[in-house]
Each structure stands twice: as C-alpha cells, then as structure tokens.
Amino acid sequence: MRLADLTTLGVGGPAERLVTATTADELVEAVLAAEADGEPWLVLGGGSNVLVADAGFDGTVVRVATRGIERLPDAVGSPRPVRLRVQAGEPWDSVVAHTVEQGWAGMEALSGIPGSTGAAPIQNIGAYGQEVAESLVAVEVLDLDTGERRSIPAPALELGYRTSVIKQGWRAVVLSVDLALEHDPAGLSRPVAYAQLAEALGVAVGDRAPLAGVRAATLRLRASKGMVLDADDPQSRSAGSFFTNPIVRESFARTLPADAPRWPQQPELSPVAVPLGEEPAAPPPVTEGTVKLSAAWLIEHAGIARGFALPGSGASVSSKHTLALTNASGRATAAEVAELARYIQTRVLSAYGVLLHPEPVLVGLSL
Numbered sequence: 256m257r258l259a260d261l262t263t264l265g266v267g268g269p270a271e272r273l274v275t276a277t278t279a280d281e282l283v284e285a286v287l288a289a290e291a292d293g294e295p296w297l298v299l300g301g302g303s304n305v306l307v308a309d310a311g312f313d314g315t316v317v318r319v320a321t322r323g324i325e326r327l328p329d330a331v332g333s334p335r336p337v338r339l340r341v342q343a344g345e346p347w348d349s350v351v352a353h354t355v356e357q358g359w360a361g362m363e364a365l366s367g368i369p370g371s372t373g374a375a376p377i378q379n380i381g382a383y384g385q386e387v388a389e390s391l392v393a394v395e396v397l398d399l400d401t402g403e404r405r406s407i408p409a410p411a412l413e414l415g416y417r418t419s420v421i422k423q424g425w426r427a428v429v430l431s432v433d434l435a436l437e438h439d440p441a442g443l444s445r446p447v448a449y450a451q452l453a454e455a456l457g458v459a460v461g462d463r464a465p466l467a468g469v470r471a472a473t474l475r476l477r478a479s480k481g482m483v484l485d486a487d488d489p490q491s492r493s494a495g496s497f498f499t500n501p502i503v504r505e506s507f508a509r510t511l512p513a514d515a516p517r518w519p520q521q522p523e524l525s526p527v528a529v530p531l532g533e534e535p536a537a538p539p540p541v542t543e544g545t546v547k548l549s550a551a552w553l554i555e556h557a558g559i560a561r562g563f564a565l566p567g568s569g570a571s572v573s574s575k576h577t578l579a580l581t582n583a584s585g586r587a588t589a590a591e592v593a594e595l596a597r598y599i600q601t602r603v604l605s606a607y608g609v610l611l612h613p614e615p616v617l618v619g620l621s622l
Contacts, residue, residue, distance in 0.1 A: 256269060256270060256273050257269050257311070258270055258299075258302075258307045258311060258312060258316065259307075261299060261302045261318065262302035262303070262305055262306075262307060262494075263301070263302055263303040263369055263484060263491075263492065263493065263494060263495075264305075264306060264492065264493060264494050264581075264582050264587075264589075264592065265492050265582045265585070265587075266306070266307065266309070266582055266587055266588055266589040266592060267306075267307030267308065267309070267311060267312075267589055267618075268307070268308065268309050268310045268311025268312070268589075269311040269312075270297075270311060270312045270314075270315070270316040271311070271312065271313050271314055271315070272314070272315045272316070273315075273316050273318060274289075274315060274316070274317050274318065275317075275318045275320050276317060276318065276319055276320060276321060276344075277320050277321060277322070277344075278321055279321055279342065279343075279395075279430045279431065281321075282317065282319060282321060282343070282344075282397070282428065282430060283397050283404065283428075283430070285315075285317045286298065286317055286397055286399075286428050287397075287402060289314070289315040289317060290399060290402075292315070294314045294315065295312070295313060295314030295315070296314050296315040296316070296317060297312055297314065297315070297316045297317070297618060298316075298317050298319060298428055299316050299317065299318050299319065300318075300319045300343070300344065300370055300371030300373055300374045301346060301347070301369055301370035301371040301374065302370075303369035303370035303374075303484075303494060303495060304370055304374060304378060304494055304495060304614065304615045304616060305494065305615050305616045305617075305618060306494060306589055306592055306593065306613075306615045306616070306617050306618065306620065307589060307618045307619060308589050308590075308618060308619030308620045309588050309589045309590055310619060311619070312618060312619060319343050319344040319371060319373055320344045321342040321343055321344035321345070321430075321431075322342055322344055322345055323340075323341070323342040323345065324339060324340075324341050324342075324345060324350060324353055325339065325340045325341075326338070326339055327339065327340055327433070330435065333435065334437065335361060335390070335435035335436055335437050336435075336437075336438065337359050337435065337436040337437070337438050338392065338433065338434070338435055339354075339433065339434045339436065340431055340432070340433050340434075341372045341431060341432045341433075341434065342372070342373075342430075342431050343371060343372055343373025343428075343429045343430055343431055343432065344371050344372070344373065345371065345372045346370075346371060346372070347365070347368055347369070347370050347371060347372050347374075347375055347380070348366060348367055348368060348369070350362070350372055351363065351365055351366045351368075351470070352366070352470070354436055355466045355467060355469075355470045358438060358439065358442045358466060359436040359437065359438055360436060360437040360438075360439055360443065360444050360445050360466060361385075361389065361390045361434075361435070361436040361437055361445055362385065362387070362390055362434070362436065363385075363444050363445070363466050363469040363470050363473065364382060364383040364384055364385040364444075364445075364447075364448075364449065364452060364469060364473055365380065365381070365382055365383075365385050365387065365473075366469075366470045366473040366474050366477070367473060367474045367477040367478070367482065367483045368380055368382060368477075368495075369483075369484050369495065372432050373428075373429035373430070373431075373432065374429075375387045375391075375432065376388075376391055376394050376409075376412055376414065376419060376421070376429060376432060377419055377421045377422050377429060378417055378418075378419070378422065378614075379414040379415065379416070379417055379418060379419055380417075381416075381417070382473070382477075383448075383449040383451070383452045383473055383476070384447065384448025384449035384452065385445070385448065386414075387414075388409065388414040390434045390435055390436060391409040391412075391414070391432065391433070391434060391435075392408070392409055392433040392434060392435045393406050393407060393408050393409055393432075393433040394406070394407050394409075394412065394429050394430075394431065394432050394433070395407075395429075395430045395431045395432075395433075396421075396427040396428060396429055396430060397427060397428040397430060398426075398427050399426035399427060399428070400426060404430065407427075416499070416500075416502065416547070417499050417614060439463075439466075442465055442466050442467075443463040443464065443465060443466065444463050444464050444465070444466050444468075444469040445463070446460075446461045446462065446463055447460060447461065447462055447463070447464060447469065448460065448461070451476065452469070452472060452473060452476065455472040455475065455476055456468060456469065456472050479575065480573075480575045480576035480579070481493065481573050481574075481575040481576055481579060481581070482495060482496075482576060482579065489581070489583035489584075489585065490573050490574055490575050490576075490579070490581055490583050491581075492581055492582045492583055492585070493573060493579040493580060493581040493582070494579075494580070494614075494615040495579065495614070495615075496550075496576075496578040496579060496614055497578060497579060497580045497596060497613060497614060497615060498550045498554070498578055498596075498599075498611040498612065498613060498614060499550065499611075499612050499613075499614050500547050500548055500549060500550045501547070501548045501550060501553070501609050501610075501611065501612070502520060502545050502546070502547050502548075503545065503546055503548060503609065504543050504544075504545060504546070505519070505543055505544045505545065505546055506543060507608075508546040508548065510608075511548070511607060512556075515548065515549070515552055515553070515556075516548065516549040516552050517546045517547065517548055517549075518546065518547040519544060519545075519546055519547075520544065520545045520546065520547055548609065550578055550603075550611055551576070551577040551578050553603045553606075553607055553609055553611070554572075554577045554578070554599055554602075554603060554611075555577050556606070556607075557599075557602040557603045557605070557606040557607065558602060558606070559572060559577065559599055559602060560572070560577075561573060561574050561575065561576070561577055562574040564595070565591075565594065565595055565598060568587070568591045568594065568595060569582065569584040569585075569586040569587035569588065569591055570582060570584075570587040570588075570591040570592040570594070570595045571583055571584065571587075571595070572595070572599075580592055580595055580596060589619075589620060590620070593617075593620050593621075593622060596613060596622050597622050599611065600622060
C-alpha cells in the first residue's frame, strides 16, 4: 500500500510490508517481531505529522489501529479527579469530543488536532493555550531497550515545547495514555488562555466558557486556517504546522525588528532542599532567558506569502496559514514538499539568522 493513502499530506511511496495492530497485544507483538527481524520498521498512527519519501519505506510499517476510552477510578481530592485511559490508536479529536460531551474540562482547546492519541505525548501537542502535558498523568509504553511494557509517569517524559524524551531518541512505543480532567458541574472550560480564542468566544483571557462553545470556536478557528481535515478543503491536505516556533536567547531576540512577535519563556526552577539549622546556599547565577518567536511572522517577512509555490511544483504554502505546506494541488511529491521547506528555511535564515526546524517526522528524506 502507498503510504500516501495513510498520511494527511497524501505523499509517500509504498511500504515493503504493512501490519495493522488492533489491540495493544498485537501492537507489541508486531513491533517486537519487526525488531527481531533486524530490518527497518516504522510505527504509523494517524499519519498527520509525517513526511514520507517518494521511494516509500523499505521495511515494516506497523499501523496503530487500537481503540478504547476507559474511565478509571476518580482521583478523590485532586483538582482534576476524572481519570481516563485511552488506547494509542484512538483518533485524538474523538477523545476530545468525548470529554466535552461528558462535561470534562482540560482538553477542549485541543479540538480538531488530527492524528492519534499515542502521538500526543510524543509531540506534546498544543494549541490555543493548552498542551497535552497539562492533562497527562502517565503513558504505557513498550520499552525497546528491555522489550517490556512499562507505565511511565508524565514527568519522566520531560515534556517540553513539541518534544519529549521519546521524540528525542528514547526507543519506546506508546500503547496507551492516562489523562486527568476536571468535572465542572456548570459545564465550563478551563480558563481560556489564548487571546484569539477568547476574542472568538467574547470573553476575557482567563475567563471560563461553556465547554461546547470552546470546542466549536476552536474548530472554527482551525478550519479558517485549513487546520481541520476536510475532504472538501484542499488546503487541509497538509501535515499541520510544518515548522516549530523558534526559541532563542533574549539577546538574539533583541536584534530582530521591534514588531517581531515574541513571548518570554519562564525558566523552570529546580527545588532546593535545605537541612534544618543550615543556611541556604547562594542562589545560582542568573542565566540569560529565552524567547519564543513566531515562525509564521519570520516566514511572511522573509518574503514568503500564503499560496507561494516554487515554479512547476505541486507543493505550496497554504493560502490560509503560512506555517502549513500543502498538497492542495493533489499532485505534489515528497521531494517537492521538502524542496519548498528547504527554500523557506534558506530565506528565513538569510533574512533573520534563524534556522527553522521541521515539526513533522521525516521518513527517508531530510532538509
């Protein structure tokens, strides 16, 4: 089967071998068998955050099609008492829709994100002021270093901006995800943390709103940017945001134009234990802070407009959102998508000295 048919970008050649796992046991068995064969293997969920080479994949592709949302015993006394266990292959937006229908708050602003649940903690998906890290309790993984199934608490995943220890190289396959959510009797959301979403809802940042309203507003905002999969919208034929927002030193950010959007990042301070009767040690020296920049602003101000395409290429920048590279033409190749991404990287690097990093997983090619 062509991997183009299993990815939201609609590009990519055939897999040498395709195995579909519908239970966690089948997923473990398929991955361990592929590992034992000593040949390349790839785990594929919703195919929404991947760019596969035109030559395809010379090995085994394990497609995760596990399903199930189980309510666990409540965590009494916790501000987020509702506990769910979700199988890795469950479509993410189906999970969010379920939580909103049940009146459980914590993931409503993550509505419309394509892909499967197992990918959510690997990428630490986020949008409109929420991240999965806020709701994640633990994941069950197949640890490829030991060949065993393990439950890993969320802090051990070292979740950061679109990253985790799994994305950084720990060889593990997510089997299920445990989540913690609020249950507001009035059916209200978590405090709305993103200005654009608050404006769409007609509330102030920090206010709560009806869960169903937050979900509906989020879906409308995402659809306006081509970020909700829609067979009738060619602009949604993408891998979502192709580049992450760069995080740079404060001193570097000051060299950029004054109107370049920037968001200071708060450093995480480690707790310090001081034995009774002893004086605390001198605080560590203050290190330079970091600032998150807008990749979309950098791209647009480097001269790349929405809808831009290289001559003769089937790949283009979305006409709705600068960060999405699309196969709106229906004839793009993976090589053309990668060529367009490299061109954008070069323009931004030349204009601002910032190297943009791709967000999708690249299979069989590089930028």
